Amino acid sequence: MMNKLTLNIESDCNQFSLAIDQCLSFSGIVGVFGHSGSGKTTLLRAIAGLNQQTTGSIVFNDHVLLDSNNNKNLKAENRNISMVFQEPRLFPHLNVEQNLDFAIKRCQHSQLNKKDIIELTNITSMLDKNITQLSGGEQQKVALARAILSEPKLLLLDEPLSALDRKSKKELISLLKTVNKKLNLPMIYVSHSSEELQQLAEQLVVIEQGKIIEVGNVHQVFHQLNTTQLIKQQTSLAVTVEEINERHGLVKLGLAEQHIFMSLAQLADDDKELITQLSSLRCYIFASDISITTIEPTNSSIVNQLEAKIIKINQDRSQVLITLQCQQQEFFASISSYSLDKLALSINQNVYIQFKASAVRTLTI
Amino acid sequence: MTEFSDDSLALITTLKMAGLTTFFLMLIGTPLAWFLAKMQSRGKVFIEAIVALPLVLPPTVLGFYLLIAFSPQYLPGQLWQEVTGQQLAFSFSALVIGSIFYSLPFVVQPLQKAFEQLGTDYLEAGAMLNAGPLDRFFTLVFPMTKASFITAASLGFAHTVGEFGVVLMIGGNIPGETRVLSIALFDHVEAFNYTQAHTLAISLVIASLVLLSAIYLLNHRPIFQPNSQHNFQGNSRSKHLPQKSGNNGKVT
Incomplete structure (x- = not known):
């Protein structure tokens, strides 16, 4: 199924203002590439509803998330969007399974089977563990499972692998590919790592100074970027x-x-x-x-x-x-x-x- | 009435006053602390200063102004009298209201600190899992800052038990109504009843010591460690990670 995300937004950041006017049609994973401070996280937070100062309009598959002309600004918890952050943000007072249950309890039309997702993300052995007993990679897998179990219409990923070692990174990338394929879950993946995006993204959006400078097929966009200083040629x-x-x-x-x-x-x-x-x-x-x-x-x-x-x-x-x-x-x-x-x-x-x-x-x- | 039962009455009055005060303080102090923790405007400093005033003012100053406000000549006292039909000054209710002002910083400060240290990371994660604001407060904030709530309640309670100046000004020393332990002790000393005075004083010392030790013990054994940094390898961009455990309330 093709998904359609229409963005026409402005948001003030510290060093620049984010100004995006773009319509994205995608089926797989959309990558957002940019250097630190380019505005890619601000963009993701605007879509998620975590940046309430954003103005303009955001429409995802005919679902209006933001329309400031008509004073409509859905709260983050009502957007049916989930997010995996750079740091896992698992709730420390709950164990792994309770963290998953937190998401399931608040999911309105629960269709996924908890056990299936636990097996898919390969976290069966961790269920009764405390969060502090898990490694960074394991925590991020649980965070991913938790986000999936809230059954979002769109999953946002904000540099989820940047703090992980290479082995965990590889494991999670293939996990994300599987999740995307098996659950048909649209994802937007933000990263400053061209290597990760090259593996995951079908389409790539490149952001510099709060503006989109390239959009298109991931391989073509990387080739376009060869004449800039943004990536290694x-x-x-x-x-x-x-x-x-x-x-x-x-x-x-x-x-x-x-x-x-x-x-x-x-x-x-x-x-x-x-x-x-x-x-x-x-x-x-x-x-x-x-x-x-x-x-x-x-x-x-x-x-x-x-x-x-x-x-x-x-x-x-x-x-x-x-x-x-x-x-x-x-x-x-x-x-x-x-x-x-x-x-x-x-x-x-x-x-x-x-x-x-x-x-x-x-x-x- | 014997001296013993007089002191028992004072003890019951004190516990009742401290208990009710703590209850209302948690009701008022929690949203106030939350509001202060989230507030970013310059007015924050002013509100913080007002909350902290009882820490520096002589209790008699606070008691003096409360006495005036509670008297039937002024609006708060008048309103009270119209609604309840009773005079506010020299009543048990006056004691509770006065204690709420007097012990406010002891509840607000540890909670505010805890909310500030908790940050927004977990709340955002909760929102991304469809949890609304109240849901987030009761299922995330409260359990994660439970120790600070215990600290705040214990300090509020203990400080109210120990008050003297405010009670002296607005209480009126009516047995069974406004005569509390600290006043009873003062009366014993004035009457040269040093034995009773000793009994009361040493009981208060021991009870306070036990309560405070319990609080500190609780704070030295945090219920959880929200800091997951040690499990998070090579993270140089972890600006969003929370700082230290948010459970050490400011004990002034």
Whole structure:
């Protein structure tokens, strides 16, 4: 089901004012990317109703949450929206199960089965524990389960993984993907981590100084951002998992009609197990990890070699960002201006790009 | 009537006065403390100063103004007389009203501190789970600040038991009505009844000591630790996390 969120809001923050006028149609997870202080949390709090000074209008699937022209401003508790915060905010005077029950008791049209959600979020063993007995990752899983059990129409996530270690992060990302798919729960995920968003989001909204500067498909938006200073320049890819070559420690990934290889060495042991069960994967390659050669490389240790056409050259002082088209896929390579001159690269020129199997990175499996 | 039963009457009057005062103080003090904890305008300082006045004023000053206000010549006293048909000054009700003013800071301050330290994080989390304001107060704020409520009630009670100046001004020393323990003690001393005076005084000392020890014991063993920071790894952006346990009421 497609969800529609119409935002036309203004809100004063300390350093800037948030001004958003945007209509989002989405089915999966919408990512909101921006640096600290860009206004992304303010936006999320405005949608949640936690920022009562917000003016304008917010409509979610024909449900008017805010319409200041008609003096309508639904309170947070009446918006049917739930939120997972950066810190878990589990109620310390209640144990894990009581925290879940708090949400269930206040859910008006309870349809989900408590046991199913407990199993889905993998928290069965923690139910009778005190909050203080849980690790950060465990607490965040309980917070997610609690938010789901309040059965919101929209789930907001405000940097829920930023305080977690890499292992918990990976676990929660795959959990969020599962939750999104199984429960068909629309989510807005705010983060300053491009890595997390690259894994989760279908659509990406980029905020700077309280204004939206980019919206669109997550891979395309990341590619747009390559010419800004906001992210580390990269190629964002959605690939299929085709074959595991354990002897050589490589995974063969399908990209349209081509193949690239990813090194298994970067993966943790349990991820190596998991990848065999997966059909698709999101990964990224930093522009600084891709090199360009004008003649076909034949005797190279670099396993990934693709033919591509130069479609854009962006020069920023001594650094040059080359955009290349390789069948349907764009790739981004960052080279020095010295190399640009030496190879005499020009637009529409056919070249070869090369990158090591270890340059193909992924946060989660 | 024997001296003993006189003192018993004074004890009953005192407990009744302190109990009722504490009850009303919790009713009035809780919303006032909440309001002060959430208030952000400059007027907050002024209201805080008014609440704290009984801490610094000689009780006789407060008693003097209350005596005037309670007298039938002035509006509060007049209103009271019209509604109840009885004079307010030198009545048990006057004692309770006076004690409410006198002990207000002892209830408001620990509660305000607790509400401030609790912050808004848990309340926002509650709102996001569809809990309304009253629901949030009774199911989140109250259990999380329970120790401060106990502190506030105990201090309010104990301070009311110990009052002398205000009672002296507005009470009138009527046995069974307005004669409280502290006044009874004063009477014994005036009459050179040192034995009775000793009995009363030492009982008050012991009772107060027991009550205060109980409060401090309770505060040193918090019912819970709202601070989850130690379980939250590598968190450099945790500005929203609450500070220390909100249970240590300010004991002045």
